[in-house]
Amino acid sequence: MSFTNVKPQNKNLKLGAPIFPAGFKLPPHHPFVAPIPQPIHAVMPVVVPPTFDSAPERAQVIAGVKLAIQNINDIIDVLNHPIANKGDIIDMDYSPEAVTTFRARSTECDHNLTGASVTASAWFTAVGTHLQEITNTLGQVQAQINTADQGIAKNTALIAANVKAIAELTQNMTHESQLLAQAQNNFNDAQRRFNDAKAEQDRVRTARNALIWIPFVAIALTVVDITKEQNDVNSTRTVVSADEVQLKKDRELVASHGAELKKLQQEGITLHATLVGLQAKEVELKAQQSKLNADSEYLRPLKVNIDHCIRVVSAALGSGSTIDNLMSMNNVGVAIKGLVAALKNEGDFAGALAKLDEKGFAELDKRIQAIQKASKKSRLNV
Known part of the structure; x- marks a missing residue:
């Protein structure tokens, strides 16, 4: 088996490739931190006729x-x-x-x-009947506001967790890219030494074959052992493959967290819109209740x-x-x-x-x- 020009297993994973998958965009305000929506509590009061x-x-x-x-x-x-x-x-x-x-x-x-x-x-x-209905409805709306607040708090925590995970993975990927580059260099060096040793082995074998009729000369040509160089190629190639697998895995995780982050941010927008509507309804109901x-x-x-x-x-x-x-x-x-x-x-x-x-x-x-x-x-x- 020849190890000449051995390449990484994943041909699509090249050194210098972008850390994030195609189509994934980081938020504009920070390299790894997405803006987290803040609750909106200011709602214009509703004027109820006397x-x-x-x-x-x-x-x-x-x-x-x-x-x-x-x-x-x-x-x-x-x-x-x-x-x-x-x-x-x-x-x-x-x-x-x-x-x-x-x-x-x-x-x-x-x-x-x-x-x-x-x-x-x-x-x-x-x-009195209308007042009781308004009071009951107000209680339901306030319960929904509480649920929405809890949902927003949970959504905000999940967004923060995904942002943190993306940041940590990105930091890991930067380090892994450096390790992969070093492993690739080590593999290239081992491949060069292997190629040189293989060439020397082939030269000696050719010479021995040519001088086979001159025994004392043929015996003088020492057999070249390339086992060490071959083992070096195999071991460095294994390291390159392992680094490629880890880097690919982390890229996939970043893509997954990115998709989840986008979904959570959209859910956050919906939750805040719902909360604003409920708060407006609460103000309206309180005005009616007061009247x-x-x-x-x-x-x-x-x-x-x-x-x-x-x-x-x-x-x-x-x-x-x-x-x-x-x-x-x-x-x-x-x-x-x-x-x-x-x-x-x-x-x-x-x-x-x-x-x-x-x-x-x-x-x-x-x-x-x-x-x-x-x-x-x-x-x-x-």
Whole structure:
């Protein structure tokens, strides 16, 4: 077997070949370190329109309360125009038409306030239900944000691990390339010595064959032993092959880590985009939650005020068969004003509320007090 011009086994692996495989690109900012995406936490807040002020239920409640105020004003007007002054009994002091108007307006007032109460209760319930839904959804989004944060942390760690592996492998490959170059030189030197020894062996063999008929001369030509040179070629060739195999293996590992790094970086981009979307959703939901909490805080006293107003009106008008029972009409005015304040829109009631502030209440009170005084005097004279 001839070892002349022995070459490395891997003909595609040449000294001076690029360390990285074809098509693999290192990141631009550092020889071996890829930029690691950073979490994005700055999200513009979402402005949510004020639900309470713009809700159609609020307009319905306002309309019902305005009608109730008008009913009360009509009642005051009727009661301030008696046709007689015969005592405490309404039916005796007012015309049948006035009594009919009084009772009709009382019924309408109760109906309007009850309708406002039903609307406010349904509104309050709907806001509470929506608030619970928002709170549940917010909890889910925050859990998803936590999962995304964990995913980003894991992704970042894997990117760093692959970058580190590429850097270490590249450093190893640089050293291995140097070893391969030295091994190749050693192989070339051994090959040269082998070739020289082989040539000398062939020359001596040729000379011996030519002088075979001159025994004493042929015997004088010593046989050239090239075993050592042949062993040197074999051993250095083995080293070259081993270095080539190791270098190829590390190049394949770099290519594998490079592909994994590219995949992880793309996953990181997706994770960050998902996180940004979730954070925006969280801000939006928190804004809605805050607004609904505020609406709930407005609605709770509104509902209480409407129910209180219904009770006061019922006390004043529900048993309004005598003038004395109407003494609570002042309480009706106070209750109505508290309800209007809870609706946060006194401007809508300016005209209607003005009548509640006029002298009608005072004149009615004066009349009631006079009747009570006369009734008391009558009882004392009995």
